[in-house]
Amino acid sequence: MITCARVRVLLEAFVDGDLAADDAARVRAHLSTCADCRRQHDQAISLPFRLRALSSPVPGPSLVGDVMQAVGAERGGYRRSWTLLVPEALLAAFILWYLSGLDGLSSIASGVFGDLLSLGSGSLPHVPPVDVLLLVALIALVVVAAFHLSILVRLASPRPAHE
Amino acid sequence: MSELRRRPWAWLVLIGILAVVGILLAIIDISIAGKWPTPFAEAVVGPTVVQQESGKAVTLRFDRSRAGERVIFAPPFAGFDPISPYQALRAFLTNGAGLIILALAALVAFPSRARSAVERLEARHGVEIALGAGTVMVLLTLAATTLLRFTLLFLGVVPLVLLVSLVAALFGIACISLAIGRLLHRRLGLASVHPLVAALVGALVVFDLAVIPYAGVFALAAVAMAGLGLAVVTRFGSSGGWTFVDLNF
Numbered sequence: 001m002i003t004c005a006r007v008r009v010l011l012e013a014f015v016d017g018d019l020a021a022d023d024a025a026r027v028r029a030h031l032s033t034c035a036d037c038r039r040q041h042d043q044a045i046s047l048p049f050r051l052r053a054l055s056s057p058v059p060g061p062s063l064v065g066d067v068m069q070a071v072g073a074e075r076g077g078y079r080r081s082w083t084l085l086v087p088e089a090l091l092a093a094f095i096l097w098y099l100s101g102l103d104g105l106s107s108i109a110s111g112v113f114g115d116l117l118s119l120g121s122g123s124l125p126h127v128p129p130v131d132v133l134l135l136v137a138l139i140a141l142v143v144v145a146a147f148h149l150s151i152l153v154r155l156a157s158p159r160p161a162h163e
Numbered sequence: 164m165s166e167l168r169r170r171p172w173a174w175l176v177l178i179g180i181l182a183v184v185g186i187l188l189a190i191i192d193i194s195i196a197g198k199w200p201t202p203f204a205e206a207v208v209g210p211t212v213v214q215q216e217s218g219k220a221v222t223l224r225f226d227r228s229r230a231g232e233r234v235i236f237a238p239p240f241a242g243f244d245p246i247s248p249y250q251a252l253r254a255f256l257t258n259g260a261g262l263i264i265l266a267l268a269a270l271v272a273f274p275s276r277a278r279s280a281v282e283r284l285e286a287r288h289g290v291e292i293a294l295g296a297g298t299v300m301v302l303l304t305l306a307a308t309t310l311l312r313f314t315l316l317f318l319g320v321v322p323l324v325l326l327v328s329l330v331a332a333l334f335g336i337a338c339i340s341l342a343i344g345r346l347l348h349r350r351l352g353l354a355s356v357h358p359l360v361a362a363l364v365g366a367l368v369v370f371d372l373a374v375i376p377y378a379g380v381f382a383l384a385a386v387a388m389a390g391l392g393l394a395v396v397t398r399f400g401s402s403g404g405w406t407f408v409d410l411n412f
Contacts, residue, residue: 078288081295088302095306105305108312112321119319130313138310145303149395152296156283156396157404 002026007037015044078155084148091141098134171354174364177347181367185259188374189251194243195376254374262336262373263366269337270362276400280338281345283397293335294385296392304328328391334399335390340365 007030013019014027031038043049099105115125234249270277283289308324311317344361347353347368373383398405 081292085295085298088299092302092305095309099309105309108309112308112312112318115318116322125315125318127313127315135310135313138306141306142303142310145299145306148299149296149303152292152299152392153396153405155288156286156292156296 002030004030004034004037007031007034008040011037011040011044015041081148081151081155084144084151088141088144088148091137091144095134095137095141098131098137171356173351173353174356174360177351177353177364178360178367181364181371182255182259185367185371185374186248186251186255188371188376188379189254190246190248191376192374192379193250193254194238194246255370258373259367259370262370263363265333266337266340266362266366266369267359269334270341270359273334273400275402276397277334277338277341278400279402280335280393280397280400281342283400284338284342284393285345290389292396293389293393296396297335297388297390298392300328300391300395301388331394331399332387332391335393336369336386337362337366337390338393338400339386339390340369343368 007027010019010023010027014024019027031041096102096105099108111128118125231247231249231253234247236246236248238245284293304324308321311321311324341358341362343365344358344363345365347364348356348361369383369386372386373379375382394400
């Protein structure tokens with residue numbers, strides 16, 4: 001016959017299902033006859049009790065620093081995502097000025113439309129002459145805007161659960 | 164609030180109010196007529212007064228009743244065009260219905276993507292990020308299409324770029340409509356209802372914003388840009404987001 005003291009020792013392994021079959025059978029037989037051990041067993045299988053029994057992990061020394069750095073990076077990224085609008089606006093204003101404002105833009109749009117129509121009629125359109133300065137400004141705007149967009153995408157991305 | 168919560172028909176009342184507000188705003192918009200920027204003035208709904216050139220054949224296939232010429236009132240102030248409720252109703256039934264049908268179609272076709280996008284929009288700074296990304300995307304699209312204009316080879320890509328931008332903006336507007344409907348649901352404490360009804364209410368709000376005289380064009384541009392930005396930053400509502408992991412092989 002197994003004693004109460006021995007059952008208390010084996011109880012945790014019993015609850016976890018780690019006991020050998022014969023030991024488990026002996027513990028089970030004892031629990032059916034001993035009210036005190038049964039109460040201990042009921043406590044052991046209750047989830048809140050098991051959670052309380054777990055020791056809290058000690059936070060690492062870098063925890064606070066890491067959290068503050070993560071928060072700071074997010075804030076910094078958010079600020080940077082707005083400040084990038086300044087060079088973009090400057091480039092856009094320069095391009096607009098270079099193209100003579102909205103008239104230039106609309107002439108480009110109508111030119112695209114006309115050229116596409118002429119493609120349908122079988123004749124190749126004439127590529128309009130363009131200044132390298134304008135091309136550089138357009139490419140710079142594309143690059144800055146793409147970089148800006150990548151920052152905004154990172155800000156909008158869902159945070160992975162393990163982070 | 165709890166009073167409203169018990170009444171599912173409060174949604175119907177809300178839809179009715181938003182429709183009436185939209186039509187009233189369209190009446191004002193049409194009366195202001197061609198004074199830029201009024202999006203629903205002549206360019207969209209046509210002239211308030213139909214003028215026929217004598218001797219010229221005019222097809223009446225689409226307007227047999229000619230009610231628009233009869234239901235028309237003198238403007239209350241000098242300098243404005245006549246008040247035409249019939250034209251305003253027509254604007255609501257064409258542009259409003261078109262917007263709502265497209266928004267609902269996008270939600271029906273891509274429900275999980277729409278949910279993901281709306282969740283991102285409702286997250287912290289979601290609206291600002293969508294609006295910022297939309298602004299950047301407009302600049303990016305303009306710059307890219309202008310660049311492509313100066314080539315012969317990629318000229319045919321320009322309409323494709325514009326088409327993709329338009330589709331993205333429409334998807335984003337649909338998601339914004341759903342988000343507005345959900346916001347109204349929470350704020351007004353309305354009864355739970357099918358999400359498409361909430362999206363319909365949101366789309367009506369977007370239509371109402373678009374027909375505000377003078378400010379409407381800017382409001383619609385802001386919504387469209389936010390929609391475009393939302394579609395881009397969420398990659399059309401993809402749950403995984405943007406990743407370049409597959410390129411690291």
